[in-house]
Amino acid sequence: MATAEEILQGQKGQYKHKIKGNRLKAIGNDVLACNMYFGEQKTAGGIIVTNDDGKTRGIYPRWCQVYDKGPDNTDEYQVGDWVLVAHGRWSRAIELQQDNGAVTEIRKIDPEEILIVSDKKPSEFSLGAEYGDNVAPTTARPEDFGAT
Numbered sequence: 766m767a768t769a770e771e772i773l774q775g776q777k778g779q780y781k782h783k784i785k786g787n788r789l790k791a792i793g794n795d796v797l798a799c800n801m802y803f804g805e806q807k808t809a810g811g812i813i814v815t816n817d818d819g820k821t822r823g824i825y826p827r828w829c830q831v832y833d834k835g836p837d838n839t840d841e842y843q844v845g846d847w848v849l850v851a852h853g854r855w856s857r858a859i860e861l862q863q864d865n866g867a868v869t870e871i872r873k874i875d876p877e878e879i880l881i882v883s884d885k886k887p888s889e890f891s892l893g894a895e896y897g898d899n900v901a902p903t904t905a906r907p908e909d910f911g912a913t
Contacts, residue, residue, distance in 0.1 A: 782859045782860065783859070783860040783861075783862055783868075784859060784860070784861060784862070785861075785862045785863075785864075786861065786862075786863070788833075788861075789832070789833065789859070789861055789871055790833055791832075791833040791834055791835040791838070791873075792835050792836075793835045793836075793837050793838075794835050794837045794838045794876055795834075795835040795838070795873055795876070796831060796833075796834055796835070796838060796848075796873070796874050796875075796876045796879070797831075797832040797833040797834075797871050797872070797873055797874075798829035798830060798831055798832055798848070798850070798855070798871070798872050798873075798874045799829065799830050799832045799869050799870060799871055799872070800828075800829055800830040801827050801828070801829035801850075801855065801870070801872060802827070802828075803827075825852055826849045826850055826851050826852055826880055827849070827850060827852070827855075828847055828848070828849050828850075828886075828887050829847070829848060829850060829855070829872070829874065830845065830846070830847050830848075830886075831843065831844050831845060831846050831847075831848060832844065832869075832871055838876060840876060840879070841882065842879070842882040845884075846882055846883065846884055847882070847883045847884070847885065847886055847887055848874070848879045848880075848881065848882050848883075849879070849880045849881040849882075849883075849887075850874050850875070850878055850879055850880065851875075851878040851880060854874060854875040854878035855872040855873065855874045855875070856872050856873040856874075857872070858870035858871065858872050859871050859872075
């Protein structure tokens with residue numbers, strides 16, 4: 766288990782923590798996740814989409830991989846599964862530096878805000894256009910719901 770000094774020693778900026786070790790363990794009903802991506806993305810067709818984090822169009826659910834589940838968590842997903850988490854329902858990252866030098870960003874996610882589970886890495890690309898900047902809101906009309 767890392768000491769407070771070890772955690773603070775690797776601190777970058779105001780909120781970045783780095784600890785050394787091979788494993789973090791979830792407690793209670795908690796879920797720890799990794800492989801959540803916030804940076805530049807590339808579509809299958811080769812279009813590069815710049816980082817949208819911190820902008821209105823960057824507000825959308827994100828995929829991540831379950832790193833660990835707490836012992837009280839009886840949900841059907843397993844360690845290694847990919848889950849879609851509602852926007853903002855995750856903590857800031859803790860960098861876990863393994864003995865081989867590899868660094869993994871680990872976040873605690875809210876188990877109540879897991880929307881979908883997949884056993885394979887999702888290949889779909891989402892721009893979050895439904896929340897995009899300068900996009901007019903859609904208006905529902907009564908006739909869209911069968912009214913005459």
